[in-house]
Amino acid sequence: MLSPSFQAIMAVKSQVEFKDEIIRFAGDLGFKYVSAMTVIDHSLTHSEFFNVDNMPLAWQEASAGLSESFRRDPVMQHCKRGTVPIIWDQTTYVQQGLGSHWEEQAAYGYRTGIALALHMPEGRHFVMGVDRDRRLPKSPISLTRMVASLQLFAVHAQEAASRLFVPVETQAQRPSLTRRELECLSWTMEGKTAWETGAILSISERTAVLHLQNAMQKLGAVSKHQAVLKAMRLGLIR
CATH class of the missing domain: 1.10.10.10 (Winged helix-like DNA-binding domain superfamily/Winged helix DNA-binding domain)
Known part of the structure; x- marks a missing residue:
């Protein structure tokens, strides 16, 4: 059902079109918010980030002072370590002693979501996540379809992001x-x-x-x- 989204993201010609397509995909999947981040490791201590999201301005401003808890964010820590998608909710944060951080973001609609990372050769990474303010479906089949759709879309989005955001190494x-x-x-x-x-x-x-x-x-x-x-x-x- 979402295959046209895969074709559309590969055909984008600008960063604005890229953002529009990932937002459209997230909406079709049933999520209000989406983020897609390309990371390039230049050294062991220096990385370059290219992030696209539709995070509400109010949450951007509110989260500015939460840099320490963001570094400990269990979803991002999971994505840094592997490629298996993570389905997260309040429990994910409470188990890491970050229940207050979840409460902060939940107030802005970030209550649950799915995130994953692609780790490529040459020190490149792509992290994508979709978030929303209502519970995910209880049906394992429905949830599996959501995760699979996100995984397939992320592969195509990563290719587009590399083309649009990463300087070409000829x-x-x-x-x-x-x-x-x-x-x-x-x-x-x-x-x-x-x-x-x-x-x-x-x-x-x-x-x-x-x-x-x-x-x-x-x-x-x-x-x-x-x-x-x-x-x-x-x-x-x-």
């Missing part, structure tokens, strides 16, 4: 790394030290360090961990 912009440099980055990504990487590749620890330093320089990174994330984002390693 092939010409990708630095040329040697096979050894890529191998050293790959093992670093797996948590190996320079000594362990050298042992695996049958090279000295010093040589492994030199390969990592060369890769850092080519990628414009200040640490080996940032180099790994940049290489992932450019599709050089996976």
Whole structure:
């Protein structure tokens, strides 16, 4: 029934059209509010966020002073850790000692909802959620259909969001790394030290360090961990 929404979101040509389509989809699914956030990890400590939502202005202003509880928000914490959708309500917050936060947002219509995350290679993530002020259906079949529709739509929305919000990394912009440099980055990504990487590749620890330093320089990174994330984002390693 919602398949036209999948086609429509893929065809959007502007950020305004993107917002209109995700709001239309949420409404068709039975939700008043929707949010779609694209995240790009540039380093272990720096990420770039592109968020689209129809959050009421009153709640934006009221939630401005709740930054600490937002960092602990159980729905966002769930989405950061995996890709399994979460169906949340008051109990989700009470169990984490954040009942007061739920009461704050419930006053603005955020009483229950469904959220999920897509974690892609190259340090990219897409988080989408739909929210409303009335209970979700009790029928497992109806609820399963809601979740499935959101999952399918999110896949298409992520593609559109990447096209509209994320700067294009062209092939010409990708630095040329040697096979050894890529191998050293790959093992670093797996948590190996320079000594362990050298042992695996049958090279000295010093040589492994030199390969990592060369890769850092080519990628414009200040640490080996940032180099790994940049290489992932450019599709050089996976």
